[in-house]
Amino acid sequence: MSEPFDLLIIGGGINGVGIARDASGRKLSVLLVEQDDLAAHTSSASTKLIHGGLRYLEYYEFRLVREALMERERLLGIAPHIIWPLEFVLPQGPDSRSSWRIRAGLFLYDHLAPRSRLPASRAVHFGPHPAVKVLKPAYTQGFTYADCWVEDSRLVALNALDAAERGAKILTRTQLLSAHPENQLWAAQLLDKNTGQQETVHARALINAAGPWVGSVLSQELGIKTQKTVRKVKGSHIIVPRLYEGDYAFILQNPDRRIIFTIPYEYAYTLIGTTDIPYDGDPAEVHITAEETAYLCESVSRYFQKPVEPDDVVRSYAGVRPLYDDHAANASAVTRDYVLDMEGGGETPPLLSVFGGKITTYRRLAEHALSLLQPALGHPKDQSWTANAPLPGGDIPAGDFSGFVRTLSEEYAFLPEHLAYRLARAYGTRTRKILGNARQMIDLGQDFGGGLTQAEVDYLVTQEWARQPEDILWRRSKMALHVPEDTVQKLETYLHSLEGTEKIRQGGATTLS
Incomplete structure (x- = not known):
């Protein structure tokens, strides 16, 4: 049996990738599996706000609003390009x-x-x-x-990218079939939805961050009954x-x-x-x-x-x-706070399930999750670190985004003004990884329409797990609103040509090997 992971995380939404990033920075070995694309569901369908939640005050959610307001300041500091x-x-x-x-x-x-x-x-x-x-x-x-x-789905991608660069393994389009305790570890059967291959992995703790599926993962894949519901x-x-x-x-x-x-x-x-x-x-x-x-x-x-x-x-x-x-009669009144349900310990490997939450408080949720898990993993000391560590591309000098756009436009004078701004907003300082040594637009390769170039697509494939046109046009960007109708077909053709190549293997490995 291969060496077990410290954490197996189910779910590639904001809470799952936030926990993966935090845990990887604490030197824990992490495997995250997502059955579709990163942010494929709830985390790309928000109102796209980092906010305290003014209306939550009507429901006396003072603790939640205070925490969210504090996180608003922190997140603006660590990701000034996408926030x-x-x-x-x-x-x-x-x-x-x-x-x-x-x-x-x-x-x-x-x-x-x-x-x-x-x-x-x-x-x-x-x-x-x-x-x-x-x-x-x-x-x-x-x-x-x-x-x-x-940019909600980009926030997910950047947390996943940071986690991967700190050692986490992120597997998209990989489904959890089942998991059960075995010799004080979790034994989990995974399905690669691209190849149909199955593989068993082991982990010291399991985190159920499956969002709307958190209840079904507990009852179906894990066979566990709980009083807490979504x-x-x-x-x-x-x-x-x-x-x-x-x-x-x-x-x-x-x-x-x-x-x-x-x-x-x-x-x-x-x-x-x-x-x-x-x-x-x-x-x-x-x-x-x-x-x-x-x-x-x-x-x-x-x-x-x-x-x-x-x-x-x-x-x-x-x-x-x-x-x-929380059994509120009105759907609008249901709490946006989160609940972390911890089971196991001792002879039974830990299981942490994430109920609820909002995108603004994902980072704090991750800290709370790790504070519950670390004693069981033999790391009792608080190792919080994410409050001030920039997300990829967020290390903009003094957080001055306008100044950064001016600098980028001077470095790459051939870029149209609107394209320089869009790239800076999406990728921050990582924009230079896309542009490289280019000195004219033709150096960026094929133009798929609307300023979406081959260089940008290659970056999204090799760095951010993009595999399908929708991943690129709707979740890594909103370029679908700006490109001609034939862009989807051009992207499908190009992405198909990359299958099995080194670019695909670079971009967030699709298998454990």
């Missing part, structure tokens, strides 16, 4: 919560945790604010506050042509007490979401409904001068949030 500040405008109208209630909530939001990178909230009259051109005349005042935007809640979003100029978002209050965000998205679009609907189906088959689309359009049209119609939608997506079931 950046965003102003939110909160109009007051007949369907709004009372002004005193909003003021109190924003005061708490400003002061629950130390804040050094973002401005404080303030009351505003929309006369001098550009929002006056967007909102109906009835909305003349409100509030502004700051949170952060995140409340599956569907959140859907729509993408429409840009509704207004300006780099600010709206947070809109509905008569049903839910809130909807409108967020500048990919230069030419506006992202609108989200819904909160109980969901009992297969998380892999989740889709937005016509009723959800109509609800989101009506929510925005209630506020905006120019109405939004379902026919305006150019793209939609939906995901299933695996929330810890």
Whole structure:
């Protein structure tokens, strides 16, 4: 039998890769398996915000909001390329919560945790604010506050990349068939979905970070019964042509007490979401409904001068949030906090299951998970390290992103301005690994359309586990919104030509050997 891993992690969403990164930095041997692509489901279907969760204050989730606000500052510091500040405008109208209630909530939001990178909230009259051109005349005042935007699926990829560079083995499109205790270890049967080959691996501890599948992994693959359950809640979003100029978002209050965000998205679009609907189906088959689309359009049209119609939608997506079931009657009220369920120890190998959580607190969740596991693995001391360690590409001098873009544009003067900016946003300082010694666009190889070059595709294949056009066009980027229709076919042809080559073998090994 080969040497057992310290940790076998099931799930390549944000919580799984966050734990893999933290554990690898603590010199633990890690194997992570994901049945599809990294961030293939929930972690690429978020509202793409790093935020404290202003509305969670209504449910007295003070600890969660404080932790999330603290993480907002930390994550902005370690990933300034894929995370950046965003102003939110909160109009007051007949369907709004009372002004005193909003003021109190924003005061708490400003002061629950130390804040050094973002401005404080303030009351505003929309006369001098550009929002006056967007909102109906009835909305003349409100509030502004700051949170952060995140490229959610890139956050997953960068955590996985950092984990791999610290020694973790990341296997995508690899399914856990079963696992059982054997000689104080977990013996796990894995299926390579590309080749159909099966392999048995052993690990000293198993982490179930399967997101919406956490319950089914316990009951089916592991044969374990538990009282803790996941409340599956569907959140859907729509993408429409840009509704207004300006780099600010709206947070809109509905008569049903839910809130909807409108967020500048990919230069030419506006992202609108989200819904909160109980969901009992297969998380892999989740889709937005016509009723959800109509609800989101009506929510925005209630506020905006120019109405939004379902026919305006150019793209939609939906995901299933695996929330810890606290038996709240309303899906919107279900806690976004996480619960870590630890079993085993002694003669039985440890099993840690992750219930719930939100993308903002993934790093802290990983620290908590490792603090529970390390004593069982013989490492009782706290070895936390991720709070200040930049993610790949995030080591931008002084966190000055604008300055970095200027420097990059000077180094690679042949790059169109928009392409230099996009690459810097996606890859930060790792952009130089893509561009190398190029001195003209032709040096970057085939152009797949929209500025997506062979050099960038090769990087995503060799470094970030991209294997299919959707991996590249939707999860490692949102280039699908900007490329011509024939790009998918060009990518399919090119990726097929790489099968079995050294580039594929470099890019996150698909087998254990």
